[in-house]
Amino acid sequence: MTGSLQGETVLVVGRGSGIARAIVGAAAAEGAQVVAAGRNREALESAYKGTSVSVKGVDLTDEASIAALADDVGSVHHVVSTASARARGALGELSPEAILLSFHTKVVGPIMLAKHFAPEMPRTGSLVFFSGVAALEPDPGFLGVAATNGSVNVVIRSLAVELAPLRVNAISPGTVDTGAWDGLGEKKGAFLEKLSAANPARRLGTPEDIAQAVVFAMTNTFMTGVSLAVDGGQPLV
Template sequence: MADSLQGETVLVVGRGSGIARAIVDSAAAEGARVIAAGRNRDALATAYKDTGVSVKSVDMTDETSIAALADEVGGVHHVVSTASARARGAVRDLTPEAILLSFHTKVVGPIMLAKHFAPKMPRTGSFVLFSGVAALEPDPGYLGVAATNGSVNVVIRSLAVELAPLRVNAISPGTVDTGAWDGLGEKKDAFLETKSATNPARRIGTPEDIAQAVLFALTNTFMTGVSLAVDGGQPLV
């Protein structure tokens, strides 16, 4: 698949590490010109120093910021959004603010990306959004996450029809150790060991696993409206 994105521009929204970084590196290795955008432009500039990756600022909870980014970078071939704000916690502890931040970051923001970028993209372009295994695997403490991810799975189907022939897909990762689980503290290692022992793949996912799936979604021109599970079979058990 060498140079499969040669001559194309890929915008990746997210942090300068973890899954977003793996996607940026993979897209660049396939010949793409990559633009990385996120709320903390200074952190992105540090992360991508001397890599040739262009860095921009965007707030996924602010349509004005998204529109400004679209005006600044102009036409791109592909847009990937990995941004998230997880509303974890039992229902008794959830707040409207946490749930709305999760939706604004992962659902409303990507819809606004489509609104402002789609008119500037070639017919062969695509969007890749991020869902997640919580949408398929109900688990106490993850109601807010599940509701957000389930909404992404609906959004990509609707956008795929409305924006056609632009393609719109989602990646639905399972448990991936990117630092997102560091909040578990001393319980983190036991949590990851349990997931490794019980899912059919018998291991935890890596950012590179997810980046490979993103490249597939970007380059397979006959796939649209699909939420692609890259989860080690986690919902099966």
């Protein structure tokens, strides 16, 4: 712990587990006062019971909910959004509803977070959104995910210019086993083992790997408009 976020307030939007939980822990360890927000407020309250983390409810598909959160929380130094609704599936399996939910959660929602939080943020603050390796590594079954992540990479560059000197970056994780792959059922183990063996880092990512990158994005005051790959070199193979 270096105290690089001492005296600052960090809003983390996402679940009470996995990557979002690791980011909350990493920010708190650096001295930040953390506000955790998500659609399932009860789950967040259970996850952070007995800690100094404040818990709020928000639905990133509803601008009024985001505006209400901004009014409730007030000025923060950093906003981090990890929320996603993955539109996985081959082309013939994709529905407009699944694709739109993915975009609303990971692209439109973060834009609305910027709209409602940025005006009250200190100019030394930052926004950190989440892209992903699928934007750089086209793969059958991941068209919806790739389109969403690629859009995030465009959004952060545009916002970095429009909101300057407020910094806007994205983290682009590789494969991290946080339970998001449980839907593969019996195929999960073989799938993740194959990725781990082929990855130049020769392992999967961990939530802590990603949390460290988020802290870096929040505290490096000369980085903006960047989609930071934390993927073990996965797109190289």
